[in-house]
Amino acid sequence: MRLKTLIILLLAAMLVFTGCGHKEKPAQTDPAADPQGETAAQQPADDSAGAETQEPQLPTMETSLDAYPLEAATDDVLVLVNKTHPVTRDYVAPDLVTVEHCDPNVGNADTKKMRKTAADAIEELIAGAKADGYDIVMRTGYRSYDYQDYLFDSYASKYGEEEANTYSARPGQSEHQTGWCCDVGVIGVGLTDFDYRPEAVWVADNCWKYGFILRYPADKTDITGYIYESWHIRYVGKDVAKYIYDNGLVLEEYLGILD
Ligand SMILES: [Zn+2]
Known part of the structure; x- marks a missing residue:
């Protein structure tokens, strides 16, 4: 016992x-x-x-997009958003205001907005174009993550995912979610038809004066990952816009972030 x-x-x-x-x-x-x-x-x-040292495995991320937590920097006017530097799903641009001179036939109430500074600048650009004899409007500005999701899906189902990815951003990979950029155009003219218009030449030559850059130039597609977009301009402020224009750069080159 x-x-x-x-x-x-x-x-x-x-x-x-x-x-x-x-x-x-x-x-x-x-x-x-x-x-x-x-x-x-x-x-x-x-x-x-x-x-x-065989440390315990760190938790795996839910999606690859979550691997780039850029919330802290996304509010910055020079934030870089592209295919390798996406915005998180829940990011909503602050101080969005409605742009007055929009194409009424495109987008919805949300996409007619930009961040206040950029909205003021695009109104000035539109007025400047008007003074030179060109009627330009903003087509779409801010796009939420969900709206991008919807856009990419509709392009991908029509043309296939690979082709869609050359001109339409995957959700989170579009700087439209930052509220700092917009597509411009002419009422009644299709998005890509803007390429051949004198208004597109005016935008390329003059947008820097209002603090915008042509974000996807024809000779930089290997860096930006997007085809030439005569209609997509990005607000960066007047000093940076002038520097980028004078030196023929894209934002990735200006920031020195080419990965
Ligand atoms: Zn765009």
Whole structure:
């Protein structure tokens, strides 16, 4: 009996010391400690140091878009948004206001908005064009993540995903979500037909005076990832716009972010 009791006591003591097999939860997997997933995003996939010490695996991200938590920088007038630097799903541009001179037949109430500074600038650009004899309007400005989702899906179902990706951004990869850019055009003229219009030449030559750049020039498609878009202009402020125009750059080159 005594030996049996001793064995039971020994077993009980062992269980106490081993914590009944339960291990401490690794700090890295605690979502409360890393609400934005920033730690995971900054962790290189081929981190050899991590592999050697066999650290617990960090939580995998839900989608690749979540790997670029740019919320803090997205409000900046020079934020870069492209295929490799997307905006998160829940980002909504602040201080959006409706642009007065819009094409009434395009988009919806939301897409007629831009951020206040850019909206003021586009009104000035439209007035400047008018003074030179050109009737330009804004077609679409702000686009929510969900609206981009809808647009890309409708293009992809018509023309295939690969082709759609050369001119239509995947959700989160369009700077339209920042409220800093817009497509301009002429009422009654299709989007791509704007290429051949004298208004497009005016925009390319003059938009920098109002703080805008032609975001997707014909000779920079390898950098921007998009075909020439005569209609898509991006607000960056007058000084930067002039520098980019004078030096024939695109935003990626100006910022030195070419990855
Ligand atoms: Zn556009």
